[in-house]
Amino acid sequence: MRRNILITGASSGLGAEMARQFAANGHNLALTARRTERLDALRSELVERYPQISVVTHSLDVTDHDQVFKVFRLIDGELPLDRIIVNAGLGKGAPLGTGRFDANRDTALTNFVGALAQVEAALELFRARNAGHLVLIASISALRGFPKTVTTYAATKAGLASIGEGLRLELMGKPIKASTIYPGYIRSEMNEHVPKAPFIVDTETGVRAMVAAIEAEKAKAYVPARPWWPLAQVMRVAPLPLLKRMI
Structure with a gap:
């Protein structure tokens, strides 16, 4: 069992629900x-509900790369890490060429460069002990290019997925x-501002599928498996007119 787990971006959303599960x-x-105030509230909730576990919290901005290495090493000294989940990310963006380079830049710096710093820091710890489980939270959008506000986000997640495959080869x-x-x-x-999305599930249900895949240490997992595993196979090869209708 991977006893001690680090989750970045754990103050809300998928990260907070992964912590609970x-x-x-x-x-x-x-x-x-x-947002440390949210982390502190989550920690209080967890230790009250599960007094047998240890929960530590640290402020971390993953775009501060020196801080990433410092905090990962500090945590590993407190709680020797068996699994690190690279989850912190941004979802903002705008169609390219519409004057919002700042939004796309911030997403790229957080979701890819910030994730790269986390991978480097995690692998430094794991290589030293020749053990560990690195988990990269990508997105179904990593499979193909996505239009408009999701273009940059999808590109960052595709880059993260490529890092994962490169590491599995190595x-x-x-x-x-x-x-x-x-x-x-x-x-x-x-994505709370998105009124509709195909096959969307609630946070608890979706994260339950994520946690099951992580605990099983699957190399790759499309979650929830239904409908996303079969849809992923179609998305990989769909011609652009069909892909546009799907997404």
Whole structure:
């Protein structure tokens, strides 16, 4: 069992719900985010409900790369980490060329460069002990290019998925494992402004599928598996006119 888990971006949405479900499974947790007041509230909730586990919290802005390395090392000293979940991310964006480079830049810096810093910091710890499980939270949008406000977001998640595959090639047959999780449409704070999305599920249901895939240490998982596993196979090969109707 991967006893001690670090989750970044744990103050809300999928990260907070993963914390709740991993706590229910008996894992000790290290939770990071920029909004420490939410982390503190979540910690209080978890230790009251599950007094047998340890929960530590730390402020972390993943775009501060020096801080990423510092905080990961600090947490590992408090709670030797068996699994690190790279979850922190932004969902904002705008169609390219419409004057909102700032929004697309922030998403790229957080979701890809910030994630890269987390991967580097995690692998530094895991390589030192030749053990560990790295989990990358990508998105079903990583499978193909997406239009308009999602173009940059999808590109960052595709980059993250590529990192995961590269690591699996490098680490094949070794004790360090890397998983890439591709959530479909799961209701969260990030997408609460989206009125409708195909096959969307509530946060608890979607995260339950994510946690099951992570606990099983699947190399890749499209979650929830129904309908996203079969849809993923179609999305990979669909011609653009069909893809546009699907998304």
